[in-house]
Amino acid sequence: MDFLLNDEQQMLADSARRFIQDLHASSTTACFNGEASLWRQFAELGWLALPFSEDDGGLGGGLADTMVLLEELGRGRLAQPYVPTVVLGGGLLRRAAPALREQYLPALMAGELQLAVALDEHERAFDPRNTTLAARVEGDQLVLTGGKVCVVNGDRADLLLVVARSAGQPGDTEGLHVVVVDASAPGITRQPHRLVDGQQGAQVYFDQVRVAASAQVGAPGAAWPLLDTVLMEGLLAVGALALGGLTVLLDDTVEYSKTRRQFGVPIGSFQVLQHRMANMYMALEQTRSLLLAATLKTAAGDADARHAVHALKAQLGRGGRLIAQEAIQLHGGMGMTDELPIGHYFKQITAIDQWLGGADFHLQALGAIA
């Protein structure tokens, strides 16, 4: 068992941290969310090619490498679409048939193609198996009809990977498809919006959208296992993003409590606050442990990897929320302003908590298999 970063991972972490520090030093923007030039720099740094195989022109990085980068991105107040494009969309595409990989992956790695995975639907509790968006099979075409909500990066995505159903009932794993759709295809309406944490997204409506049946990832009507695999990686990814932000929330809060004086002393000298910060610290370390457990178990194909992934996502909603809420409380009124970075991190963990299923969903899932 080895929990240390290898040399390459350490270099990746260091260079990402330096890059992001320089970025903030050269700008007063609180949160980088729309800059196309930044995304191209990501491509130049090789970050967009990280998880793709060398055969596909990528760097052949492992899961742990991606997590190292994402933790830094999470620290960095960069609401960039790395998870929707590279981890989720890219995770699906790199498991697609060769024709789709050749068609899309080079552009993705070059920073010229953005993706979004259309998963959640109106008035349906989170569960990818709960999909109702209809995929009607007509000859060698699929016809999509229905709506998707909160499609992260859905406004800017060039391609949408749409989870749809051709058979079975909501809740069934059978009958699911992952369809690759050009975002500008006839019949698609997008309503762009911001997300609470500075990301961009869209509600997307499909009205008789026709797609070639070959534009699918995974087995037609039986795409669940592949989708499930990629969603597990997505959960790890948001865990790493969250961990980066949570680390800053604790650091900033401890630092603030050492300088902020009330009653003639630093507020960090009060035992009641010390114990609350000790709780934040333990929640952070437990989150770090679960990210490590989930990443390494998934990479190793362990039988109980899924337990660890559910536990990680649940921990983001329990421990992560605790850290973020306590950070605001201990900052007092300043914590409620838009002036401090902690506000951004609070919103980041709030968004991540609800993305890809909240803590309750994942605790129930864990309880059912534990």
Place this chain on the structure above:
Amino acid sequence: MDLQVPASEASFRDQVRAFLADHLSDELREAGRLCTSVFAQVEQAMAWQRILHQQGWAAPHWPKEFGGTGWSVNQRAIFAEELVRAEAPPLIPMGLQMCGPCLIGFGSEAQQAEYLPRILSGEDFWCQGYSEPGAGSDLASLKTFAQSDGDDYILNGTKIWTTYAHHANRMFCLVRTRKDGKPQQGITFLLLDMNTPGITVEPIIGLDEVPEQCQVFFDNVRVAKANRVGEENQGWTVAKYLLTFERGGQDYAPGLRVQLERLKQIASRQQRATGTLREDSLWQYRLARCESDVLALDFTEKRIKSALSAGKNPGALSSMTKILGTELQQAISELAVDTLGAQALLWQPQALEPGSAVAPLGPEYALTVMPAYLNARACSIYGGSNEVQRGIIAKAVLGL
């Protein structure tokens, strides 16, 4: 980063399992299963220690030259994990985990030669004289006074929460040898023979009706200065060293995992109108909260071992695992009570004695749940209360 276990560790685990299959008798396993405290029944625990000692495995964490095993950090963890899985009664820690490491770190050669072999063999049974009625979390305010008298000290005062003092023939304790200056600077670490005239032991009956704790009184007890560990007035250094062992010398996750497995089996025997409690979504939700926390703690402990293996001092992290481990212990014991409901109220301590002739009125598991719940309330108090541990994290880790 990876989870690969070296082949040598996998074969070591097999070796331990084979040994346990051969040497851990049904009677000892019963004692382990019926144990509702961190302190097992003395008779069975000592019997098990003698078996391990014959194999040379009684104190794996001691240096080899003092009778340890020379195992790696990971091998020691595997050994401890297999003991828990096999439901072996836990060894009594005061000698092996506390006094022994102290003597190895601070004792004279004569003290090491005299006491360490007797700790390993179980000939000596140690108790720990730290807390006093007026000195709990504020341990440094202890008042038991050792008056210098030539080559001896004369002790007066009292110690409390002295686990198993009524079984012990020896005590290691902290006494005051100076009343001026900072409280920490006037403390001395002493070894006592419990048969010395002037020592009285009064057992204290606990919530679980077991006399596990004691109060010990010293009335002009004469102790040779040769029984001092370290220098006079330097006992606090020894005490702090020992407390790190007391808090961080063990992994909590393996034992907690065994408890969760047992709890799942119990829940699957509780029928609801439809299905069992094990299938109930609210019960599963509560289970999942514990499972998730135990998994996290397991990896937190693995990270600490990884740091130890790399020669780093994990420092205040032992405070963190003490808090997390004990609070989870309490949460799991609470879930166990809730799982059994009114069945957990059955109180039949005689049936909990290993080898007892009293038959349990109902399943054996129902007898242990409540005493374990009551006993677990202590774990956030002993070994430095969890409030003290949070203070240590704030100070040592967060720099507050």
